[in-house]
Amino acid sequence: MTMNDRYASIEPARAEIDRLDGPTVIEFGTSWCGYCQAAQPLLATAFAERPEVRHVKIEDGKGRPLGRSFRVTLWPTLVFLSNGREVVRLVRPGDANAIRQALAQIGAAD
Template identity: 65%
Template sequence: MTTNTAYSATAPDRTEIDALQAPTVVEFGANWCGYCQAAQAPIAAAFARHPGVRHIRIEDGKGRKLGRSFGVKLWPTLIFLNEGREVARLVRPVEAKAIAEALARIDTEA
């Protein structure tokens, strides 16, 4: 399966994110961001062992309400949610191991 690495310009409302019951990772970044591009390989490697976790990529930046509601300041920022609540957060991850450890905290099927 090919992983979509593009960040979506349209974001759901915070209430929609908070209502998610399934394990979910919300990734904030920008398509042109070098840190975001460099993180894609370790993110993909970690997610390969957690296919049941929903992964939402959201373009962040000035005036983007969803990122501000989570206090995002650097990209990429990964927010790990279980039943709509933040369980873990990684900022500028560089290793698949740290991502996999955070995924294990929300993925009960793994």
């Protein structure tokens, strides 16, 4: 698997996310968000080292049920899951090392 470069406008149901096997990162944001744009090179660097991690990129906004179910309030919010269970989250990550550390936590939790 590789890092997704586009936000999906159609989001999966929360039940689908909860059933995912293995390490997964859900990225909530939008293509026009400056913070989201700034995070993309950091994500690319971290994900290049962890190709086995599933990356689900979801376009978020007012009234979007998946983001609300995760209580997302700022973008980007990265939710790191192991077998559908949240292990850690990062909000507006500022460096690739923080993302690497979070990825290591979901790798260790499998």
